[in-house]
Amino acid sequence: MTTAEFIFPPASNAFLDRKQEFRKVLWALLAALLIHLLVAFALAAFGGAFTPAEPVAEEKPMEMTLVDLATPPPIKNTPFIETDASKQAPLPDQKTFESNANSIAASEVPATGDLPVPSQEGKERPWMDLETHSASLSQDGAQPQPKSLAQETAQPSQTPQATPETTPDAEQFALNTMPSPSVEPSVARKPEQVRSTYRPEKQQTRLAGSITNRGASAVNAVGTPLGQYQKMLYDAVGSRWYYHVARQRDLISIGTLRLVFSVNREGKPQNLKIVENSSNESFANVCLQSVLDIELPPIPDDVASTLPSEGLDEEMSFTMYAN
Numbered sequence: 001m002t003t004a005e006f007i008f009p010p011a012s013n014a015f016l017d018r019k020q021e022f023r024k025v026l027w028a029l030l031a032a033l034l035i036h037l038l039v040a041f042a043l044a045a046f047g048g049a050f051t052p053a054e055p056v057a058e059e060k061p062m063e064m065t066l067v068d069l070a071t072p073p074p075i076k077n078t079p080f081i082e083t084d085a086s087k088q089a090p091l092p093d094q095k096t097f098e099s100n101a102n103s104i105a106a107s108e109v110p111a112t113g114d115l116p117v118p119s120q121e122g123k124e125r126p127w128m129d130l131e132t133h134s135a136s137l138s139q140d141g142a143q144p145q146p147k148s149l150a151q152e153t154a155q156p157s158q159t160p161q162a163t164p165e166t167t168p169d170a171e172q173f174a175l176n177t178m179p180s181p182s183v184e185p186s187v188a189r190k191p192e193q194v195r196s197t198y199r200p201e202k203q204q205t206r207l208a209g210s211i212t213n214r215g216a217s218a219v220n221a222v223g224t225p226l227g228q229y230q231k232m233l234y235d236a237v238g239s240r241w242y243y244h245v246a247r248q249r250d251l252i253s254i255g256t257l258r259l260v261f262s263v264n265r266e267g268k269p270q271n272l273k274i275v276e277n278s279s280n281e282s283f284a285n286v287c288l289q290s291v292l293d294i295e296l297p298p299i300p301d302d303v304a305s306t307l308p309s310e311g312l313d314e315e316m317s318f319t320m321y322a323n
Helices: 013-050 149-154 225-247 281-292
Strands: 097-099 171-177 221-223 255-263 269-277 312-322
Touching (some): 255 281
Parallel strands (some): 097 221
């Protein structure tokens, strides 16, 4: 009798090989993950050891500065005003202006405004003139000996007056000086200057001030060596300016020129610059030449020590006007 028997085929070798490879891949992934974790931990723990440490700023000790508030700082940029010899007076109680001589504030009419100037009628001008007189050219006299400001105040020197030379009715001209940067100077000595009969053209201007003391129009001004040197400068420029204007009057047109410059410690003008000119080129040449012509003594040491290294800074205004 024949017997039939069904026999299952044996497991394939390829299947077993794949199972073993799968296990190898799984273990490899686990090993790689473990290695990455170890590397990350090592970087986090030891990474700072290889980074250069930042320098630590040293703590500076605290400093204390003592400021003496008992002595106020000097007054700067005090405007200059010329004081006529006839108005010289004792030292005023307060200083509103710097000048070539002391003067005490007064007004011929009651106060009508808030400014520290007298109230008066006059021309509408951009500057301040307290009196009216025509111009006269200079005639040099003898040089006085230097003396203290106190002596000059006690015994004011009188400037000889010449007959004024009137300006043409159809056309008039004026030199106006602007305030210059300055500091409170010493009042030990007065700069030497040449006495002359020069006087600039002046026309009383309309003012509304707060001065109540009655008398000839004046302001509170203190005469200082700096103010005396400025007066010498303005006289030198003004006398030359009127001279050149008289010679070239037909070439000059009406208008205003504003000029800035400085006077060095040797008394020489420098750094001239025109900042405004509503007249013509001939007028500009006259104004520039008038400054270049001046001959001044050196700035006194007590004045120079209060000024910048460049010297005395100045601003001047020159005007040709009708009527």
